[in-house]
Amino acid sequence: MHKIKPFTPPKNYERASKKADSILKRLTLKEKIELIGGHNYFYIKGYEKHNIPQLYLSDATQGVHIRRDLPDPLEKSTAFPAPICLSSTWNTKLARDYAKSIGEECRAGDIAVLLGPGMNIYRISQCGRNFEYFGEDPCLASRMIENYVLGIQSTGTIATLKHFVCNNTDHHRRTSNSIVDERTLHEIYLSAFKAGIDAGAMAVMTSYNKLNGEWCGQNEYVIKHILRKELGFKWLVMTDWWSVYDPVKVIKSGQDLEMPGVGMDKLEYLGDVYVKSNASKLLKEKKISKDDINRMAKDILRTEIAMGLFGRKVKDKKYLKSYSKHEKIALQTAREGIVLLKNKNKILPIKKSSHKNILLTGNYINTVAKGGGSAEVEGYNIVTMREAMKKEFGGKIDFIENPADEQVKKAGIVILSIGTDDSEGWDRPFELPREVEQKIIRYTKLNSHVIVVVNSGSGIKMTDWSNKAAAIIYSWYPGQNGNKALAEIISGKVNPSGKLPITIEKEFKDSPGYPYIPGGEKFYANWEDDADLNHPVSDIEYKEGVFVGYRWYESKNIEPLFHFGFGLSYTTFKYSNLIISKKSFKRGDKLRVEFMIKNSGNVAGSEVAQLYVHDVEASVPRPIKELKSFKKIFLKPGESKKVIMVLNEIDLAFWDSIKHNWYAEPGEFYVMIGASSNDIRLFEKINLSA
Numbered sequence: 001m002h003k004i005k006p007f008t009p010p011k012n013y014e015r016a017s018k019k020a021d022s023i024l025k026r027l028t029l030k031e032k033i034e035l036i037g038g039h040n041y042f043y044i045k046g047y048e049k050h051n052i053p054q055l056y057l058s059d060a061t062q063g064v065h066i067r068r069d070l071p072d073p074l075e076k077s078t079a080f081p082a083p084i085c086l087s088s089t090w091n092t093k094l095a096r097d098y099a100k101s102i103g104e105e106c107r108a109g110d111i112a113v114l115l116g117p118g119m120n121i122y123r124i125s126q127c128g129r130n131f132e133y134f135g136e137d138p139c140l141a142s143r144m145i146e147n148y149v150l151g152i153q154s155t156g157t158i159a160t161l162k163h164f165v166c167n168n169t170d171h172h173r174r175t176s177n178s179i180v181d182e183r184t185l186h187e188i189y190l191s192a193f194k195a196g197i198d199a200g201a202m203a204v205m206t207s208y209n210k211l212n213g214e215w216c217g218q219n220e221y222v223i224k225h226i227l228r229k230e231l232g233f234k235w236l237v238m239t240d241w242w243s244v245y246d247p248v249k250v251i252k253s254g255q256d257l258e259m260p261g262v263g264m265d266k267l268e269y270l271g272d273v274y275v276k277s278n279a280s281k282l283l284k285e286k287k288i289s290k291d292d293i294n295r296m297a298k299d300i301l302r303t304e305i306a307m308g309l310f311g312r313k314v315k316d317k318k319y320l321k322s323y324s325k326h327e328k329i330a331l332q333t334a335r336e337g338i339v340l341l342k343n344k345n346k347i348l349p350i351k352k353s354s355h356k357n358i359l360l361t362g363n364y365i366n367t368v369a370k371g372g373g374s375a376e377v378e379g380y381n382i383v384t385m386r387e388a389m390k391k392e393f394g395g396k397i398d399f400i401e402n403p404a405d406e407q408v409k410k411a412g413i414v415i416l417s418i419g420t421d422d423s424e425g426w427d428r429p430f431e432l433p434r435e436v437e438q439k440i441i442r443y444t445k446l447n448s449h450v451i452v453v454v455n456s457g458s459g460i461k462m463t464d465w466s467n468k469a470a471a472i473i474y475s476w477y478p479g480q481n482g483n484k485a486l487a488e489i490i491s492g493k494v495n496p497s498g499k500l501p502i503t504i505e506k507e508f509k510d511s512p513g514y515p516y517i518p519g520g521e522k523f524y525a526n527w528e529d530d531a532d533l534n535h536p537v538s539d540i541e542y543k544e545g546v547f548v549g550y551r552w553y554e555s556k557n558i559e560p561l562f563h564f565g566f567g568l569s570y571t572t573f574k575y576s577n578l579i580i581s582k583k584s585f586k587r588g589d590k591l592r593v594e595f596m597i598k599n600s601g602n603v604a605g606s607e608v609a610q611l612y613v614h615d616v617e618a619s620v621p622r623p624i625k626e627l628k629s630f631k632k633i634f635l636k637p638g639e640s641k642k643v644i645m646v647l648n649e650i651d652l653a654f655w656d657s658i659k660h661n662w663y664a665e666p667g668e669f670y671v672m673i674g675a676s677s678n679d680i681r682l683f684e685k686i687n688l689s690a
């Protein structure tokens, strides 16, 4: 088990509970009902006469989404690279710094609760919100999330783990029912939430979808049983915006706060305010009790009090001075998160001294690609690809929007920008539009030096042209200044070190979630379809079980296009001397795993070393590899470093649905050290005794 020092709130649970009790005594029933029903889209109601502050909640994981229609908006906020890019850095310290910066901007903008981090597991490449999340692997997501939580809450801003749980598609997310078994839920979908809770996160947002037949926001199994009892979460639980329908179930489920407290103005049929408008009537009918209302109000107040939000102002202008530091962290995230997927004949880096002229063309040259919806962040001091490349390469760059064949042919190197505009509210095809695919293929036929830069929030189909392109750079949504990092990687000023937090399949039909969209249905990209509650509820059966991402492709022997954990560097790394403290160990023992990494190339660079385990014989089907630890190490040319990782019994365990607990079966296991899930450099067998 992995241990970090959790966040401790300024006031502990007991003291905060006592104070909440004393405040509750002063509130009328009506006031309590108003408190648990959300307020004015993005607030928890306050009462001046009781010294209860009104608190502002705002999105999201990649920076502060400014809502200019709300009073006194923040003037600007830093647009960080998308969380999936942060995850590609595999740099936990960076996750903490990134989140701390966002927390500071929350403080500058009077935001008490950040509606993030989003952390749903990447199950299908088509999910429109993958960019907001941390990829396909529970271990990687967990380590990033716990640091995210520590970073944000160190600023006094509450982190909200969302969307609980199994909201892994945005195609009719309001009418989808995720059908997931207990083992899968625990091994794949709960881990990152658990890590966030263990790190001390003080809020959780339930999701739009049903889990096994009940809406998560009013689902007793989800909230009372799993979240509260099993994961031990004791702070604030809120619904996603307009996601619950039965006030009795909401109130009895362990839920605390129905957001947003007002109906939706444009789509009136969506979003009644069920708790607020029904609580008094339900009390009279004895369907709920005053204790229920008190419990919810107390959970809200306790969380606010514990975080110290009573008696201190959220808004603090001193944080406006930290913005230049935030820009640096955003830039560093892009430098470490952009992934070099292909580099034929070492076409990259393009040295400034190279005499080749570069033709820059494609979709995202004059605008910065970014994800849409509540997570969207405008940013400031925006650096476009065109500006960044110009700065790096000066006169060697030609920008041509629609180059003629002759121009493509004549260019020394072509840099072609392509990508997708992913958004909350809908999914999008894995395939690029035909004309874009054809363009890439045409260019690669005309010129053998085409470097394709992909801006996207998740995997896309590259199968028909990946072998024709000279290089592929996965630049995700790089944030306001990430194009500078891209240009630095292209010129070699920065050595790429990002590794994929996802597997990119060859064809969508290869992937575990296929086919999750009911037959005959089409993609849509509008808010009306997103809000269509008349759409029949569709069951999404997670039939692949725990075999998500690389766990799936490996066990099914399906070769993907790019493997989980893969990313190229301009240098090479050698792994050696694996030593495991005990070959045979007992329950409760810790295993120390150490090995050496050497930078065996000519430039400085960082390597992400990954530790996977494999259970040789198990009573349940288990993946061929499961990531259990990783470290990112910086090495100068020729330099070697010792890497140490620790394994515990739970790292060898699976979720036993009979015992309803983790269980490590005695027997043999492989411990494997790799540069990616498909590039194992060292391994050893160990034995767990009964």
Ligand code: BGC
Pocket: 059, 115, 162, 240, 241, 374
């Ligand atoms: C999203 C949440 C978000 C909320 C408030 C919902 O549509 O699913 O992630 O926090 O809106 O903006």
